[in-house]
Amino acid sequence: MPVNLSAPQAHTLLPVKGVELGFAEANIRKPNRKDVLVIKLSEGTRVAGVFTKNQFCAAPVTLCKKHLAAGAEIRALVVNTGNANAGTGEQGMLDAEKTCQALAQLLSQGVEVKANQILPFSTGVILEPLPVDRVVAGLPDCLSNLKSDNWLNAAEAIMTTDIVSKGYSKQIVIDGKTVTITGISKGSGMIHPNMATMLGYVATDAAISQAALEKLIDYAVNRSFNCITVDGDTSTNDSLILMATGQSGISEIQADTAAYESLRDAMTEVATLLAQAIVRDGEGATKFMTIKVEAGRDVEECRQVAYAIAHSPLIKTAFFASDPNLGRILAAIGYAGLDRLDVNNMQLYLGDVLVAEHGGRAQAYEEAQGAAVMAEPEILVRVVLNRGLANAMVWTCDFSYDYVKINADYRS
Amino acid sequence: MPVNLSAPQAHTLLPVKGVELGFAEANIRKPNRKDVLVIKLSEGTRVAGVFTKNQFCAAPVTLCKKHLAAGAEIRALVVNTGNANAGTGEQGMLDAEKTCQALAQLLSQGVEVKANQILPFSTGVILEPLPVDRVVAGLPDCLSNLKSDNWLNAAEAIMTTDIVSKGYSKQIVIDGKTVTITGISKGSGMIHPNMATMLGYVATDAAISQAALEKLIDYAVNRSFNCITVDGDTSTNDSLILMATGQSGISEIQADTAAYESLRDAMTEVATLLAQAIVRDGEGATKFMTIKVEAGRDVEECRQVAYAIAHSPLIKTAFFASDPNLGRILAAIGYAGLDRLDVNNMQLYLGDVLVAEHGGRAQAYEEAQGAAVMAEPEILVRVVLNRGLANAMVWTCDFSYDYVKINADYRS
Numbered sequence: 001m002p003v004n005l006s007a008p009q010a011h012t013l014l015p016v017k018g019v020e021l022g023f024a025e026a027n028i029r030k031p032n033r034k035d036v037l038v039i040k041l042s043e044g045t046r047v048a049g050v051f052t053k054n055q056f057c058a059a060p061v062t063l064c065k066k067h068l069a070a071g072a073e074i075r076a077l078v079v080n081t082g083n084a085n086a087g088t089g090e091q092g093m094l095d096a097e098k099t100c101q102a103l104a105q106l107l108s109q110g111v112e113v114k115a116n117q118i119l120p121f122s123t124g125v126i127l128e129p130l131p132v133d134r135v136v137a138g139l140p141d142c143l144s145n146l147k148s149d150n151w152l153n154a155a156e157a158i159m160t161t162d163i164v165s166k167g168y169s170k171q172i173v174i175d176g177k178t179v180t181i182t183g184i185s186k187g188s189g190m191i192h193p194n195m196a197t198m199l200g201y202v203a204t205d206a207a208i209s210q211a212a213l214e215k216l217i218d219y220a221v222n223r224s225f226n227c228i229t230v231d232g233d234t235s236t237n238d239s240l241i242l243m244a245t246g247q248s249g250i251s252e253i254q255a256d257t258a259a260y261e262s263l264r265d266a267m268t269e270v271a272t273l274l275a276q277a278i279v280r281d282g283e284g285a286t287k288f289m290t291i292k293v294e295a296g297r298d299v300e301e302c303r304q305v306a307y308a309i310a311h312s313p314l315i316k317t318a319f320f321a322s323d324p325n326l327g328r329i330l331a332a333i334g335y336a337g338l339d340r341l342d343v344n345n346m347q348l349y350l351g352d353v354l355v356a357e358h359g360g361r362a363q364a365y366e367e368a369q370g371a372a373v374m375a376e377p378e379i380l381v382r383v384v385l386n387r388g389l390a391n392a393m394v395w396t397c398d399f400s401y402d403y404v405k406i407n408a409d410y411r412s
Numbered sequence: 413m414p415v416n417l418s419a420p421q422a423h424t425l426l427p428v429k430g431v432e433l434g435f436a437e438a439n440i441r442k443p444n445r446k447d448v449l450v451i452k453l454s455e456g457t458r459v460a461g462v463f464t465k466n467q468f469c470a471a472p473v474t475l476c477k478k479h480l481a482a483g484a485e486i487r488a489l490v491v492n493t494g495n496a497n498a499g500t501g502e503q504g505m506l507d508a509e510k511t512c513q514a515l516a517q518l519l520s521q522g523v524e525v526k527a528n529q530i531l532p533f534s535t536g537v538i539l540e541p542l543p544v545d546r547v548v549a550g551l552p553d554c555l556s557n558l559k560s561d562n563w564l565n566a567a568e569a570i571m572t573t574d575i576v577s578k579g580y581s582k583q584i585v586i587d588g589k590t591v592t593i594t595g596i597s598k599g600s601g602m603i604h605p606n607m608a609t610m611l612g613y614v615a616t617d618a619a620i621s622q623a624a625l626e627k628l629i630d631y632a633v634n635r636s637f638n639c640i641t642v643d644g645d646t647s648t649n650d651s652l653i654l655m656a657t658g659q660s661g662i663s664e665i666q667a668d669t670a671a672y673e674s675l676r677d678a679m680t681e682v683a684t685l686l687a688q689a690i691v692r693d694g695e696g697a698t699k700f701m702t703i704k705v706e707a708g709r710d711v712e713e714c715r716q717v718a719y720a721i722a723h724s725p726l727i728k729t730a731f732f733a734s735d736p737n738l739g740r741i742l743a744a745i746g747y748a749g750l751d752r753l754d755v756n757n758m759q760l761y762l763g764d765v766l767v768a769e770h771g772g773r774a775q776a777y778e779e780a781q782g783a784a785v786m787a788e789p790e791i792l793v794r795v796v797l798n799r800g801l802a803n804a805m806v807w808t809c810d811f812s813y814d815y816v817k818i819n820a821d822y823r824s
Contacts, residue, residue: 055753056746056771087742087772089756126739127773234747236739313725317816327538327648330499334468335646341467344501359468360499361539401816404729 003288003377003397005280007164013151014169014180017205018042018245021150023157026138028131029082029124034157036135038103038142039077039201045245046210047074047119048217050225052238059085059092059130060120061237063100067116075117077201077241078103078139081160084197085122085130086236095132096120102136106143123160123186123197123237155184158199161406162186166277172266174259175250179206183270187230187278197237200225200274206263207246212255216264217242224271228395229310230282242267279395284402287319288378291394296385301338302392305383308336309394316399319379324370326356333383342387349382350374415700415789415809417692419576425563426581426592429617430454430657434558435569438550440543441494441536446569448547450515450554451489451613457657458622459486459531460629462637464650470498471508471542472532473649479512479528487529489613489653490515490551493572496609497534497542498648507544508532514548518555535572535598535609535649567596570611573818574598578689584678586671587662591618595682599642599690609649612637612686618675619658624667628676629654636683640807641722642694654679691807696814699731700790703806708797713750714804717795720748721806728811731791736782738768745795754799761794762786 020040028035041047049068051061067074078099085092100118107113122130155165169182183202208216217240225240246252253259280288291309296302309315312332318325329348333341348356351373355365373379432452440447453459461480463473479486490511497504512530519525534542567577581594595614620628629652637652658664665671692700703721708714721727724744730737741760745753760768763785767777785791 054743054746055750056742056755087739087768089770089772092772127742127768234743236743236746313811313815320816327499330468330539331466331646331648334466334648338467343468356499356539358501360501360504399725399816401813403725404732404811404813404816 002164002281003285005164005277008152008155008167010149010152012169013155013167014171014182015148015151016180016182016203016245017247018045019203019243020146020148021154022142022144022146023150023153024138024141026080026134026141028080028134034153035081036138036142037079037154037157038139038146039154040107040146041075041243042245042247043073045074045243046208046213047241047243048213049119049239049241050217050221052234052236054234054236056087056236058122058237059088059096060122061239063093063096064119064121064239067119070116072114072117074119075113076103076107077119077121079121079123079158079199080135081158082124083122083128083130084124084126084237086126088127088129091129095130098132099135103139106139119241121199121237121239123158123199126236151182151184158184158186160186163281166274166281168270168273170266170270172262174206174262177248177250179204179248179250179263181266181270183274185274185278187281197235198225198278200240200271201243202241202267202270202274203243203245204263204267205245205248206253207248207250208244208253208263209255212253212260213242213244215255216267219264220268220271223268224275227393228275228279229307230279230397240271276395279397282397283406284400285397286377286400287398289319289396289398290380291396292380292382292391294382294384294391295388296390296392297388299390299392302385302390303394304338305333305336305385306392306394308332309381310396313399319374319398320400322371322374324350324355324367324374326361326370329381330356341385345386347384351380414576414693415697417576417689420564420567420579422561422564424581425567425579426583426594427560428592428594428615428657429659430457431615431655432558432560433562433566434554434556435562435565436550436553438492438546438553440492440546446565447493448550448554449491449566449569450551450558451566452519452558453487453655454657454659455485457486457655458620458625459653459655460625461531461651461653462629462633464646464648466646466648468499468648470496470534470649471500471504472497472534473651475505475508475512476531476533476651479531482528484526484528486531487525488515488519489531489533491533491535491570491611492547493570494536495534495540495542496536496538496649498538500539500541503541507542510544511547515551518551531653533611533649533651535570535611538648563594563596570596570598572598575693578686578693580682580685582678582682584674586618586674589660589662591616591660591662591675593678593682595686597686597690599693609647610637610690612652612683613655614653614679614682614686615655615657616675616679617657617660618665619660619662620656620665620675621667624665624672625654625656627667628679631676632680632683635680636687639805640687640691641719642691642809652683688807691809694809695818696812697809698789698812699810701731701808701810702792703808704792704794704803706794706796706803707800708802708804709800711802711804714797714802715806716750717745717748717797718804718806720744721793722808725811731786731810732812734783734786736762736767736779736786738773738782741793742768757798759796763792
């Protein structure tokens, strides 16, 4: 079961002015489940995105990047689950384009909407052709139930093997006016048959310049979606999209102003909660771990150490067993590949307990202290490198029987 | 159970002239098991070693490197199991030195043997003080049963959580004379409580110059111990040692001669079998996988791709389930980090079956073909990058319930 995570309630996900959401049960892979989502954006909405670095990226990822680069105003997003349209070659690109064209046509009422004003997303099985006709057939249903308070339905419509849906809202006041931020996400690893993908969509009714929004998404993603790992595998379809409709009535926010920082911090907070929710609902997760690496030479080396710890199957299984296995953590620090690391001049903490220093177990440490920390569902591992001023933080989950079960036994 | 691996029989491990082996039951961690081994080398033996790159390396590793660098002739190796003497700070170094001094003194009969003519090794629990007095107390027993045909006992004496002992011999003819090579190894990952370490010892009665032996060990390790991975964790104590006694009566081999190549290939073959045996006996292993990456720009990028595949928990669990999960393998190739990889211009094979090309599933491929390959206990995954002339090969095992069990449930 997810670690300290339950599905949001409908009323906790606040409408964002200028955003309407509609879904369909289009039978993409399984009957009787929401599997197509349209997010319709009011005119003038600014959109920014970051995408997987996997070189086997899916056709819709390639098309999203192309449409964003073209600079035409984005008027809608369309997401299907059940099929990732990845590893599908040229036909995959044609299918993603066809989806955009169909939605653009349906949205062309009075003002023409073009295909490159649509962003497409797919998640699900990879290496199988997208049943594009079923996606397209579902679009009218999506448009017929477009509503601004459909966020919970939207969160459910993008789920694949997630156990619970994921969504958060936050409001802040800028220029005396209320600004709303609402986001949804889905995880939870790449599972069978290749249910690829981490997706995140965060919308606000703030007005913000395109340049400032691009800056904001870099800031937010580096502190949220780029800090989580379930199994170290990067999917073919990972995407995070920020949308700013400008409907709140505040004046347009420029980068590096006080208003920018307020919005940036609030959107980063929502993105962080969405990203952490993916880890909390990681495959087979029973523990939520925060790995904090401090006082390194630069952020990069701090992240190297944090990921070495977060990806070690030995450490992840020890956390599953609530075992304060210091040796495995020290060994991971040792093989993280840092230049001339002085292992005798660092400290390792479990929660608040100093467990290792001077290259070995701390003198005052007793195993019962470590065991008490490890018994909790939320665990902080803190490494102090004592060789610089940089810090980094990574969130991950443990490695349980259920991880193997989910990933190996799906046929049974 | 180990994959296609059983323990050697005593008579298959051939004595190597100039090498005597003796063991003791010294009660290092558990009673009634061989846990100290001495390998005594005749005068004039050449020794070369390669060691873990983990910066948290154990005290005996540091001391081995120091003794080898000092250049004094190595006269004996001493190995204890049950305690890795790692993460033990200054006291650990003193304990390793004390072990060497004690053995040197016992071996000083007529000719004085110095402490820096001994190489010490430890494997077992880390972060606990070495019970050095018990190690030292076991040394007379080791010397009292020194024998040249004690290789099987030696292979058993270095086991920790290995299920079977590991040893191979090979004979070749050089200059009309028979040259013998015998080696032993132990694995099998870093398991509780931190049974660290991969150890390999390969001896020959060939005569070879120190320079040629150093060259040979680099060649051999890059094709054997550096090509295996169980869980991606590098231990604090990994070591491989080559020993050449020169007692076979052949003249001294120099680098880059025909005799060098014969010896090199034979020793590499033994080292490869020893390394593969560690994977076959990997924690919870049910499959033995060979990952071959061909036609890359350089060996480094081929290894990057091979390790991305070999370390992916998603792929390892799919192999456990005998599931030809192509998407996971393609995704791993995609995130391996290769510069401008053209995913549309590569092929993926399972065994002899072409399963993917042109960025997706191969046209003629049917899942039943892949499933047939995956049902075997030995599986070849072959990636052809089509962008250069370099190749690399990695061996690994799958990821089963038992891996989690071994690493999480040891307390029960």
